[in-house]
Amino acid sequence: xxxxxxxxxxxxxxxxxxxxxxxxxxxSRPDGLERVAEDKGFAEKGQGEPAMKAPMPDYTIPSVRNGxxxxxxxxxxGTLLAFGVGIGAAFCLRALHxxxxxxxxxxxxSGIQ
Amino acid sequence: MLHSDESCSALAREDTMHIPDGFLSxxxxxxxxxxxxxxxxxxxxxxxxxxxxxxxxxxxxxAAFIFAAQMLNFxxxxxxxxxxxxxxxAVFVLGPAGGLLVMTLVLVLQCLLAGDGGLTALGANVFNxxxxxCLVSSIFAIGARWTARGRRAPFLAAGAVAAFLSIVxxxxxxxxxxxxxxxxxxxxxxxxxxxVHALIGVAEAAITVAALSALLSARPDLVATWPQPDANLLxxxxxxxxxxx
Numbered sequence: 081x082x083x084x085x086x087x088x089x090x091x092x093x094x095x096x097x098x099x100x101x102x103x104x105x106x107x108s109r110p111d112g113l114e115r116v117a118e119d120k121g122f123a124e125k126g127q128g129e130p131a132m133k134a135p136m137p138d139y140t141i142p143s144v145r146n147g148x149x150x151x152x153x154x155x156x157x158g159t160l161l162a163f164g165v166g167i168g169a170a171f172c173l174r175a176l177h178x179x180x181x182x183x184x185x186x187x188x189x190s191g192i193q
Numbered sequence: 194m195l196h197s198d199e200s201c202s203a204l205a206r207e208d209t210m211h212i213p214d215g216f217l218s219x220x221x222x223x224x225x226x227x228x229x230x231x232x233x234x235x236x237x238x239x240x241x242x243x244x245x246x247x248x249x250x251x252x253x254x255x256a257a258f259i260f261a262a263q264m265l266n267f268x269x270x271x272x273x274x275x276x277x278x279x280x281x282x283a284v285f286v287l288g289p290a291g292g293l294l295v296m297t298l299v300l301v302l303q304c305l306l307a308g309d310g311g312l313t314a315l316g317a318n319v320f321n322x323x324x325x326x327c328l329v330s331s332i333f334a335i336g337a338r339w340t341a342r343g344r345r346a347p348f349l350a351a352g353a354v355a356a357f358l359s360i361v362x363x364x365x366x367x368x369x370x371x372x373x374x375x376x377x378x379x380x381x382x383x384x385x386x387x388x389v390h391a392l393i394g395v396a397e398a399a400i401t402v403a404a405l406s407a408l409l410s411a412r413p414d415l416v417a418t419w420p421q422p423d424a425n426l427l428x429x430x431x432x433x434x435x436x437x438x
Contacts, residue, residue, distance in 0.1 A: 087415065096257075116382060137307060162261070170249040
């Protein structure tokens with residue numbers, strides 16, 4: 081089990097390098113959908129106010145003025161959050177299962193008595 | 194390449210297939226929310242009974258990797274960029290339900306944290322890049338499990354095809370949703386979207402094969418769809434004993 085956490089830590093490290101070091105250098109060309117939207121003339125439909133204001137728009141930290149630092153920090157925070165959310169969700173699912181099977185056993189026990 | 198503050202702040206990444214608010218009609222938004230809810234609900238139900246302790250760190254790792262890799266837009270032909278989606282990789286490593294869980298978590302986080310993909314279009318984005326991508330990948334993952342029988346080359350080839358098809362089909366679904374919403378004409382958008390994403394799909398396949406073969410070399414026991422040798426049948430009891438530490 082310990083070995084798996086080490087593998088996960090190595091994977092997280094690779095992700096952090098991708099998210100923190102390389103993400104500011106990602107291509108800023110319009111991407112697939114943006115490009116098609118521009119070409120086919122429906123891009124303006126998406127220009128309105130979004131339904132929700134994002135705390136980290138475009139994976140940057142708005143309060144950090146330096147663009148490069150802001151993008152790097154955003155990448156690192158986002159990647160760490162993704163790792164945490166993944167682990168958290170997996171633990172919750174396991175806890176739910178443990179709770180469910182426990183109550184099932186208790187239920188059966190009480191049935192026997 | 195991009196060293197000045199100005200060029201970095203100009204990095205608007207609305208995203209390859211992440212539909213923003215305003216592109217979808219109410220019906221399409223609600224319909225895709227319902228379909229995604231159903232798919233994710235089924236995955237969660239499955240996982241509630243099948244989530245091995247050993248999968249917990251791998252789920253975190255995959256979520257982090259896919260989240261990070263999706264931020265990296267690489268240039269494709271004619272002034273367009275694309276990025277890795279990760280659906281096939283997630284399914285091949287974690288199985289269909291685990292793969293859909295990771296894709297959903299990543300997409301929800303992207304939407305809520307970075308505004309990548311609109312909140313009203315989240316259902317559609319989860320449907321395209323999660324449900325559809327995972328369904329396609331699952332067919333290939335299950336097929337590869339039985340036909341490749343522990344041979345790496347056909348297993349990785351199945352991963353490559355799954356990666357390519359998942360991103361192309363996701364873009365096709367995106368086009369259909371835009372057409373149903375009355376935002377764009379179906380055939381025009383479909384041809385353009387599928388054309389661009391066929392190119393992105395080649396990169397998707399390459400990254401999927403690279404990541405998958407790296408994990409297979411390091412820890413084949415962590416790849417859920419890779420057939421495990423018979424000795425591993427004993428492993429659950431062993432890991433449960435050692436799991437407390």
